[in-house]
Amino acid sequence: CRDEGMIDKHPFKKMLSEVEEVDGFDSLVITLSHFNEDMTNRMVSNILCLPPRTTRSLSKIIYPKTKGSPLFLNQLIIQLCRDDLVRLSLSRRRWEWKEEKIRGAKLPDDIALFFASTIQRLPKEVQGALFTLSCFGAHSKSSIMVTLETKLDCPIIESLDKAVSEGLLNKVNDIYSFTHDWIQENSYNNTNMVALEDRCLLHFKYGISLAPHALTAQDDELLFVAASQINHGGLAAVEDVEQRIMVTNLNFSAGYRAMEMSDYESAHSFFDQGINFLPKGHWNEHY
Secondary structure, eight states: OOGGGOOTTOHHHHHHHHHHTSTTOOOOOOOOOOOOHHHHHHHHHHHHTOOHHHHHHHHHHHHHHHTTOHHHHHHHHHHHHHTTSEEEETTTTEEEEOHHHHHTOOOOHHHHHHHHHHGGGSOHHHHHHHHHHHTTOSEEEHHHHHHHHHHHTSOOHHHHHHHHHTTSEEEETTEEEESSHHHHHHHHTOTTTSOGGGHHHHHHHHHHHHHHHHHHHTOHHHHHHHHHHHHHHOGGGOOSHHHHHHHHHHHHHHHHHHHHTTOHHHHHHHHHHHHHHSOTTHHHHOO
């Protein structure tokens, strides 16, 4: 067995614990290490029947996604073949692959579960950065994370790049994306980092941090992101009446821009949220 795969609820780990409790019964556990990058490349070379120098570019992409686990490596290559990202070229009589698409490919479920269990072992700053990214959905532009890093004065980009090297994230065209929905879900529900009742406050904080830059730069996409984060935080995160009016105006701006783009569903949502943030008596004072 491998220690990295032995999460607390794993049935094999439970069985080992039960065996150890039996009197007069000795057991020997042989732990196996994962392949390094060179050994991973040799395995890919053997699977595809190609020289190691030829498969080096593919194995460099696959290695962070599998952590050198032979089982996961084999499963991933099978999945890539099914998705036509690794295919046999009859004209060249050899296997070919699409590197950029493989780099951004989602992990199979069982591999993702393995990676989800490794999140708890990461440094706290990396776990925190993963939580921040998860608040924005399955993916987000690196420019948004850079803006947050500047506004909040905390290291985010370096930690996200560390997560990329760990195989938890992909980074293609300056967009960070989770390699699987399981990993995003585990990052967002990481109670070691953020208590459930504090999530709305952080969503609100992220939106408030991004809003001024969105308005100054007249960046509509960022404006929509900022307003959505604030709305996700909700009324419970608002500090005073003045802030409620500011949030209402931001939603009005976002709704107006969405309406100009003929996105009436989003416009209605922003207008509706803005009205909800208005204080009592708004019909007379903030018509």
